[in-house]
Amino acid sequence: MRYLAKEDSKCIQCKACEEICSTTYFKVNDRNKSCIQINEKDGMPEINVCDQCGECIDICPVMAITRDKKGIVRINKKICVGCFMCVGFCSKLSMRQHDDHIEPFKCIACDMCSKVCPTGAIYISERDDSEALEMPLEKIFNK
Amino acid sequence: MDIITLKNNHKLLKEYKYELGKIDKGYANRTLYVNVSDNNIMEKPVTQMMKDKFVGGKGFGLWYLWNAVTSETKWNDPENEIVIAGGPVCGITQYAGTGKSLVCSLSPLTDIPIDSNVGGFFGPLLKFSGFDALEIQGKAEKDVIVYIDGNTGVVTIEEAPLEAVDGHVLGEQLTEMYADNEADKRNVAVVTAGTGAEHSRFGLLNFTFYDPRRKVTRLKQAGRGGIGTVFRDKKIKALIVKFSNVKGDLNNPFDQAIINKTGIKYHKEIHDLDSKQNNMRKIGTANIIEVMDAYDLLPVMNYQYGMHPDTQNIKSTVFIEKYITQGVQDGCWYGCSMACAKAADNFELKTGPYKGQKVTVDGPEYENAAGLGSNCAIFDPEGILELNFYCDTYAIDTISFGTATAFAMECYERGIINKEITGGMELNFGNFEAAAELLHQMSRGEGFGVTVGQGINRMKKLFAEKYGADPDFLFDIGMEQKGLEYSEYGSKESLAQQGGYGLTNKGPQHDEAWLIFMDMVNNQIPTFEDKAEALHYFPMFRTWFGLYGLCKLPWNDIVPADNKYTSEPAKVPEHVQNYLDVVYGVTGKKLSVSDMIKESERVYNFQKIFCIRMGKGLRANDRTPYRSMGPVTKEEYESRQERYDSQLKEKVVYDPEGKSTEEKIAVLRKYRENQYELLMDAVYKRRGWNSNAVPKLEHLKYLDMELPELIEVIKDLQ
Numbered sequence: 001m002r003y004l005a006k007e008d009s010k011c012i013q014c015k016a017c018e019e020i021c022s023t024t025y026f027k028v029n030d031r032n033k034s035c036i037q038i039n040e041k042d043g044m045p046e047i048n049v050c051d052q053c054g055e056c057i058d059i060c061p062v063m064a065i066t067r068d069k070k071g072i073v074r075i076n077k078k079i080c081v082g083c084f085m086c087v088g089f090c091s092k093l094s095m096r097q098h099d100d101h102i103e104p105f106k107c108i109a110c111d112m113c114s115k116v117c118p119t120g121a122i123y124i125s126e127r128d129d130s131e132a133l134e135m136p137l138e139k140i141f142n143k
Numbered sequence: 144m145d146i147i148t149l150k151n152n153h154k155l156l157k158e159y160k161y162e163l164g165k166i167d168k169g170y171a172n173r174t175l176y177v178n179v180s181d182n183n184i185m186e187k188p189v190t191q192m193m194k195d196k197f198v199g200g201k202g203f204g205l206w207y208l209w210n211a212v213t214s215e216t217k218w219n220d221p222e223n224e225i226v227i228a229g230g231p232v233c234g235i236t237q238y239a240g241t242g243k244s245l246v247c248s249l250s251p252l253t254d255i256p257i258d259s260n261v262g263g264f265f266g267p268l269l270k271f272s273g274f275d276a277l278e279i280q281g282k283a284e285k286d287v288i289v290y291i292d293g294n295t296g297v298v299t300i301e302e303a304p305l306e307a308v309d310g311h312v313l314g315e316q317l318t319e320m321y322a323d324n325e326a327d328k329r330n331v332a333v334v335t336a337g338t339g340a341e342h343s344r345f346g347l348l349n350f351t352f353y354d355p356r357r358k359v360t361r362l363k364q365a366g367r368g369g370i371g372t373v374f375r376d377k378k379i380k381a382l383i384v385k386f387s388n389v390k391g392d393l394n395n396p397f398d399q400a401i402i403n404k405t406g407i408k409y410h411k412e413i414h415d416l417d418s419k420q421n422n423m424r425k426i427g428t429a430n431i432i433e434v435m436d437a438y439d440l441l442p443v444m445n446y447q448y449g450m451h452p453d454t455q456n457i458k459s460t461v462f463i464e465k466y467i468t469q470g471v472q473d474g475c476w477y478g479c480s481m482a483c484a485k486a487a488d489n490f491e492l493k494t495g496p497y498k499g500q501k502v503t504v505d506g507p508e509y510e511n512a513a514g515l516g517s518n519c520a521i522f523d524p525e526g527i528l529e530l531n532f533y534c535d536t537y538a539i540d541t542i543s544f545g546t547a548t549a550f551a552m553e554c555y556e557r558g559i560i561n562k563e564i565t566g567g568m569e570l571n572f573g574n575f576e577a578a579a580e581l582l583h584q585m586s587r588g589e590g591f592g593v594t595v596g597q598g599i600n601r602m603k604k605l606f607a608e609k610y611g612a613d614p615d616f617l618f619d620i621g622m623e624q625k626g627l628e629y630s631e632y633g634s635k636e637s638l639a640q641q642g643g644y645g646l647t648n649k650g651p652q653h654d655e656a657w658l659i660f661m662d663m664v665n666n667q668i669p670t671f672e673d674k675a676e677a678l679h680y681f682p683m684f685r686t687w688f689g690l691y692g693l694c695k696l697p698w699n700d701i702v703p704a705d706n707k708y709t710s711e712p713a714k715v716p717e718h719v720q721n722y723l724d725v726v727y728g729v730t731g732k733k734l735s736v737s738d739m740i741k742e743s744e745r746v747y748n749f750q751k752i753f754c755i756r757m758g759k760g761l762r763a764n765d766r767t768p769y770r771s772m773g774p775v776t777k778e779e780y781e782s783r784q785e786r787y788d789s790q791l792k793e794k795v796v797y798d799p800e801g802k803s804t805e806e807k808i809a810v811l812r813k814y815r816e817n818q819y820e821l822l823m824d825a826v827y828k829r830r831g832w833n834s835n836a837v838p839k840l841e842h843l844k845y846l847d848m849e850l851p852e853l854i855e856v857i858k859d860l861q
């Protein structure tokens with residue numbers, strides 16, 4: 001599955017990634033509207049971004065969250081009912097929400113940010129599909 | 144029969160077009176009135192007075208019902224209404240438990256107003272279609288459905304002769320009929336009853352919600368008080384509402400941000416704490432089966448006992464491991480992260496008309512497991528699931544059925560009734576086949592099932608008058624009050640909970656107050672004043688959920704990690720603040736806790752006076768069966784002899800040494816009945832009522848509820 005990989009230790013907190021993300025998707029430079037966020041923990045940089053684990057897929061009451069062919073977890077905003085359970089249940093705190101919008105948003109591994117990262121702290125990568133956390137319906141219902 | 148044939152046989156009786164509206168801060172500001180006698184359909188405005196005094200939900204339902212009936216109206220008169228209303232918060236999607244509908248009607252069991260709180264999608268979709276409430280009056284000649292198309296603004300009344308009556312079939316048929324395609328099914332919500340509601344007084348209403356993962360129409364129940372019986376008496380087969388494009392902000396709230404913030408905080412709490420606390424996401428309310436047994440509170444054999452070794456066969460982990468599908472988002476409205484609407488899938492039925500079919504069983508909830516299980520001594524998980532399924536689809540209230548069946552079983556075991564009376568049925572405790580047959584008889588309208596379906600109050604009269612039973616003994620063991628069967632907790636050892644059941648408006652249902660742990664286990668409310676304060680605060684606080692379209696469970700079935708360090712853990716202060724924040728976010732009303740209680744008090748006292756108007760609601764009506772207060776029989780006393788003997792010594796100052804059990808029962812009874820009388824005095828005083836349980840005029844003044852029609856009812860009872 002495709003995802004945005006990260007190496008926190010390489011991050012210099014320039015926040016170019018936040019700027020390109022929010023301006024690309026929301027036409028405004030606002031870190032609260034960026035799918036990737038650069039934080040600090042114990043004085044060290046910490047990159048917070050979705051790793052496409054898919055835990056949120058099973059949480060959505062209307063099945064608006066699915067995994068696409070490339071393995072990227074996407075939200076269908078047309079059918080999303082704005083409950084934000086996916087935000088509350090994201091163990092990595094990487095599902096985003098902003099009060100200007102009634103649907104959540106998340107990283108779709110588009111590669112815009114990694115292109116502007118000066119240190120290579122973020123980059124598109126692939127990992128095995130078996131690491132996906134969502135449960136196939138056939139398995140849930142023993143079919 | 145295929146859906147097209149079913150639909151082609153509909154006969155249009157009335158079509159009514161309306162302007163689609165926009166919700167403003169939680170209110171659609173109008174309601175829909177439908178009369179199935181003359182097919183009149185009209186819109187009514189929601190007035191400022193209604194919002195100020197009644198808020199919404201149950202408040203609106205009781206207000207409309209009051210105006211529809213007279214003191215003479217009976218449940219099966221055409222003027223009796225069924226009113227379904229959400230409330231101003233109903234339909235938000237960010238906080239758990241915000242899709243509730245409140246249903247009000249005059250009850251066939253109690254002859255006074257009943258209110259029942261139910262999930263499913265009908266309430267929210269009704270509001271998004273333009274209406275804060277749906278008021279149904281009249282009686283149709285033939286079976287009808289009422290369809291509200293919230294996308295186009297059309298309401299129709301149609302004869303629907305061929306559809307099924309049973310809830311699980313009819314819900315599927317109508318969802319299929321009115322949805323454009325599979326994806327559209329979640330935009331259709333159906334209210335049904337079932338065949339059992341036609342032949343019993345405790346018929347319920349099923350409210351559907353479509354489950355996109357199971358691809359099944361799920362059912363939630365407005366269970367208590369027989370509203371489904373009223374529904375079928377009106378010859379209503381179903382109500383349907385359709386509204387597409389649900390979004391998270393359709394209530395046009397005053398401040399969406401505070402709702403988002405509060406909701407996400409709560410979702411995180413559930414995510415982090417549910418598995419450490421109650422496992423609501425795994426098993427729902429049934430998580431407490433073994434807890435109630437451990438505290439000697441589980442009703443066993445018609446509430447004679449509070450625990451049983453076989454409870455291990457029906458404990459929550461048995462259902463989790465063997466029956467209830469895990470890992471599904473089981474909320475009965477969007478955004479309910481508590482997700483307690485659990486279900487057993489591919490469950491093969493062993494009895495009845497659907498025998499051999501594999502079905503989805505909605506449940507079991509705790510009340511089902513205790514009422515259908517331990518109270519009837521049916522310690523069999525598959526038996527409980529089967530009875531649960533048939534209760535739902537036949538539209539039979541699991542609580543009334545469980546408690547009434549347990550009563551009939553005890554009467555059978557004690558020889559008060561026999562095989563001749565039961566039509567050959569061996570109605571012993573633990574007989575699952577007999578319990579299932581009672582249900583099937585209720586569905587078919589035949590046999591002893593119809594007798595049980597009349598409820599305990601009427602069974603007591605019948606057994607005494609026709610079969611020569613001792614009416615006093617039947618009063619002692621018949622667990623009903625005001626005509627309503629008790630829900631499934633033993634209250635013998637908690638005086639406060641005896642009041643929690645006995646001092647209610649609609650009858651003994653725990654949704655007003657559940658004080659057993661505070662009282663009996665934690666001893667937090669030792670004095671009469673403490674108990675009275677709790678029996679004021681909690682019933683008022685819990686009434687409030689029904690005014691706004693909320694579920695009670697997210698309030699205290701999970702609590703913040705630091706709740707135990709707060710000054711009043713039983714109130715869950717942080718969650719109370721969440722509700723005040725959410726109401727502010729939706730309506731713009733900034734309420735304090737005392738404002739909240741006052742809002743409830745208005746509606747609570749209104750309902751109280753409504754009960755008085757209909758001939759109940761006084762002190763005499765709060766008398767409870769002794770089985771709810773103490774040991775009726777020798778076996779019951781001896782099962783807790785140590786506890787009772789020491790209570791006699793310490794509290795009654797009576798030496799039990801050398802006394803017979805009968806003597807001790809009599810002394811203990813005198814003491815406990817007196818305690819209950821003292822409790823009534825204290826509670827009435829705290830609630831602003833006189834010693835006859837009548838609200839004082841000055842209390843109405845304090846509540847800004849000096850409505851002339853209320854004063855008229857109570858002025859001579861001061």
